[in-house]
Structures are given as structure tokens and as C-alpha cells.
Amino acid sequence: MIVRILGEGQLEVPDSAAGELNELDGALETAVERDDEEAFRPALTALLAKVREVGSPTEAGDLRPSELIIPQPDATMAEVRKLLTDEGLIPG
Amino acid sequence: MVAPMGVMKRVTMVFRAKANKALDRMEDPRETLDYSYQTQLELLQKVRRGVADVATSRKRVELQINTLQQNGAKLDRQARDSLGAGREDLAREALTRKAGVQTQLDDLQTQYASLQGEEEKLTQASQRLQAKVDAFRTRKETIKATYTAAEAQTRINEAFTGISEEMGDVGLAIQRAEDKTAQMRARAGAIDELMASGALDDMVSGPHDDIQAELDRLGATHGVDRELEAMKAEISQNAPRQIEGTSAGSSDGATTAPASTASTAEPSEPE
Numbered sequence: 001m002i003v004r005i006l007g008e009g010q011l012e013v014p015d016s017a018a019g020e021l022n023e024l025d026g027a028l029e030t031a032v033e034r035d036d037e038e039a040f041r042p043a044l045t046a047l048l049a050k051v052r053e054v055g056s057p058t059e060a061g062d063l064r065p066s067e068l069i070i071p072q073p074d075a076t077m078a079e080v081r082k083l084l085t086d087e088g089l090i091p092g
Numbered sequence: 093m094v095a096p097m098g099v100m101k102r103v104t105m106v107f108r109a110k111a112n113k114a115l116d117r118m119e120d121p122r123e124t125l126d127y128s129y130q131t132q133l134e135l136l137q138k139v140r141r142g143v144a145d146v147a148t149s150r151k152r153v154e155l156q157i158n159t160l161q162q163n164g165a166k167l168d169r170q171a172r173d174s175l176g177a178g179r180e181d182l183a184r185e186a187l188t189r190k191a192g193v194q195t196q197l198d199d200l201q202t203q204y205a206s207l208q209g210e211e212e213k214l215t216q217a218s219q220r221l222q223a224k225v226d227a228f229r230t231r232k233e234t235i236k237a238t239y240t241a242a243e244a245q246t247r248i249n250e251a252f253t254g255i256s257e258e259m260g261d262v263g264l265a266i267q268r269a270e271d272k273t274a275q276m277r278a279r280a281g282a283i284d285e286l287m288a289s290g291a292l293d294d295m296v297s298g299p300h301d302d303i304q305a306e307l308d309r310l311g312a313t314h315g316v317d318r319e320l321e322a323m324k325a326e327i328s329q330n331a332p333r334q335i336e337g338t339s340a341g342s343s344d345g346a347t348t349a350p351a352s353t354a355s356t357a358e359p360s361e362p363e
Contacts, residue, residue: 003100004257007213007265009220025098032099047100060220061227063254068100069107072268083103 002058003051004066006075006083011055021068024050032080040077048073111256121248122241125232128252132225135259139218142266146214149273150207152280157200159287164193170303177310186303196283203276210269217265224258 001018004010013021024047031039047070058064071080097105118124167190174182231251235244 004261006103006261007217007268021100022098025100029097029099060223063224063227063231063251065108065111065250065253065257066104069103069257070100071103072264080099083106084099085106 001067002062002064003055003068003070005048005051005070005072007072010058010062010064010066011051012058013051013055017050017054021047021050025068032077032084035077037077040080044071044073044075044080107257107260108253110260111253114256115249115252120241121245122236124248124252125235128255129225129229129232132221132228132255132259135262136218136221136225139214139221139262139266142269143211143214143218146207146211146269146273149276149280150204150211153200153204153207153276156280156283157197157204160193160197160200164190164197167193167303170307173307174303177307177314179306179310182303182306189303199279200283203279206272207276210272213265214269217262221258221262224255228255 001013001015002010003013003021024043027039028043028047030036031043051070071083075083114128115121115124118127167186171183171186171190174180174186228251231247235247235251239247
């Protein structure tokens with residue numbers, strides 16, 4: 001499956017990594033929901049590290065949409081919240 | 093109850109919803125291709141302008157850094173000169189001001205690194221978007237040539253969704269860069285204002301530079317002192333001969349001394 005890291009581009013990630021990614025993503029979601037700044041940063045960092053570890057960049061001209069999109073590494077919790085609504089996105 | 097979906101899926105859905113809404117607006121799917129391509133080219137322009145804007149801000153901060161570095165070096169020199177002149181109070185003042193300049197400098201250097209990072213990110217975003225736009229153009233021509241409107245639908249949807257995701261991502265990157273440069277521009281403006289008002293300028297340069305004025309005054313005093321010393325030395329050099337020749341030891345002797353040496357030399361001349 002294709003995963004996008006915002007601001008960085010897309011990576012091809014083996015489907016077998018889905019379970020692990022979902023788990024890490026769950027921790028990130030919990031941190032955002034609880035407004036837990038302390039848990040947020042390490043959760044995002046761990047998720048990104050895993051995706052980078054198992055993924056490889058897609059071809060430059062690949063037009064396939066991503067199955068999963070991860071916020072940019074330096075995203076604040078407020079920015080992530082904005083991403084979860086359609087606020088702040090330019091119409092595509 | 094909605095099952096938890098995770099951040100990744102939810103963000104993806106928001107991106108998809110945007111793309112779908114745009115697709116729904118189009119009556120003929122093939123029309124979508126040309127319209128979207130137009131939008132892509134506009135976004136490419138925008139991201140390139142973004143890169144240029146960030147570069148401009150970065151250069152401005154660079155100029156300020158250079159100015160402040162010169163100011164810091166000058167204050168350092170002044171502190172040394174002050175110490176050399178035995179004015180520790182003045183040296184302390186110069187070093188205190190230097191510390192103030194250093195604080196500004198540290199802040200500017202952080203800003204500079206941040207702007208450099210944004211510039212780099214936007215440049216890469218622009219390259220990624222360019223590659224996708226090129227791919228989209230090729231795909232668009234193939235679809236238009238090969239398929240009927242109905243057949244084209246699925247292929248168009250996929251390409252459109254893919255490119256619009258990239259566009260959304262680039263759009264966000266531009267926004268982040270704009271926000272950051274706006275903040276830095278405000279701060280750079282504040283520093284420029286400080287410099288223009290003379291608050292920073294007063295510290296280190298120009299006619300209002302009180303440390304330099306004091307050093308100049310000290311320098312002038314030193315000059316007078318040195319001249320006095322030189323004169324005294326000159327006089328004391330001449331004085332012993334005078335004592336040898338005549339017994340005049342008053343300060344008047346200084347002016348009469350050359351005359352007396354001349355008169356003692358006179359007798360040897362005719363011979």
C-alpha cells in the first residue's frame with residue numbers, strides 16, 4: 001500500500017506492516033484525543049520511523065493516491081487536529 | 093458508535109473528500125482533466141513563488157546577521173581598546189552591549205536555519221509536483237485519445253485523486269512556509285526598525301557611538317600626552333649640552349640653546 005508523509009512524499013509500504021502501523025497510529029490518535037502533548041510527539045515520531053523503516057519511495061511520476069496519510073514530522077497537535085477536519089486544506 | 097480509525101485514515105479521508113467534491117462538480121469527466129491540469133500549473137507557479145519569497149526573507153535575515161556580526165566585532169575591539177586605555181568601566185559597557193547584540197544574533201541565526209529548511213522543503217515539493225504534473229499531462233492525453241467519456245471515468249478518477257492529494261500536500265507546505273515567513277518578516281521588520289530608530293545603531297556605530305567617542309577622546313588625550321613626552325625628551329636631550337656649554341638652566345634655555353650651540357660651532361667654520 002502507499003503511505004504519504006505530508007511534506008515529504010509517498011512511500012510503498014508492504015501490507016504486512018499494516019498491523020504494526022495501525023497500532024502506532026492508535027497511540028497517536030489517543031494522544032491527540034486526550035490532548036496529551038507529552039505522548040503526542042513520541043507517538044508521531046515512532047509512526048514516522050516505522051513507515052520510513054519498512055517503506056521505499058514511489059516513482060516520481062506515480063499518480064496513485066495514498067491509502068494512508070501521516071502528518072509532517074514537525075506537525076503540532078493543533079495542526080494535526082486541523083488535518084482531521086477539512087480546515088486548512090486547499091481545494092484540490 | 094464509530095470504530096476508531098486512526099489519524100492516518102482520517103487525514104486520508106479528508107483529502108479524498110476534497111478530491112471527490114471537485115470531481116462531482118464536473119459534468120464531462122474529460123473536461124475535468126483539462127481543468128485540473130490548469131489548476132496544477134497554477135499551483136506549480138504558486139509553489140515557485142513561495143520558494144522565491146522564502147529566499148527573499150532568508151537573504152534579508154542574512155544581511156541583518158552580517159550587520160550584527162560587524163557590530164559585535166566592533167564592540168569587541170572597543171572593549172579591548174578601553175582596557176588598553178585602562179578604562180575597565182568602558183570595556184564593561186562595550187561587552188554588555190556585545191552580549192545584547194549576540195542575543196539578537198542567536199535569534200536571527202535560528203530564524204535563518206528555519207527559513208533555509210522551508211526553502212529546501214518547498215523546492216523539493218515543487219520538484220515532486222512537477223513530476224506528477226508531467227505524468228498527469230501524459231495520462232490526460234492518453235485518456236482523451238483512447239477512451240470514451242464513460243470508459244474514461246475510472247481512469248480519470250484515479251489520476252485526479254492522486255494528483256489532488258499531491259496538490260493538497262503542496263498547498264499545505266506553501267501555507268506553512270507562508271506562515272513562517274510572515275512571522276520572520278515581522279521580526280526582521282522589528283529589528284530593521286530598531287536599527288533605523290538608532291536604538292541598535294546607537295550602541296555600536298555612527299555619530300551617537302558614545303563608547304567610540306570616549307575612546308576617541310582618550311585617544312586624543314593620549315596623543316597630547318605623547319607629544320608632551322616627546323617634547324620633554326627633546327628638551328632633556330638638549331639640556332645636558334646646554335649645561336656643558338653655558339650655565340643657563342631655565343626654560344628659556346630651550347630657545348637659546350640652538351643659538352648657543354650654533355655660536356660654539358661658529359669659530360670652527362672660517363677655518
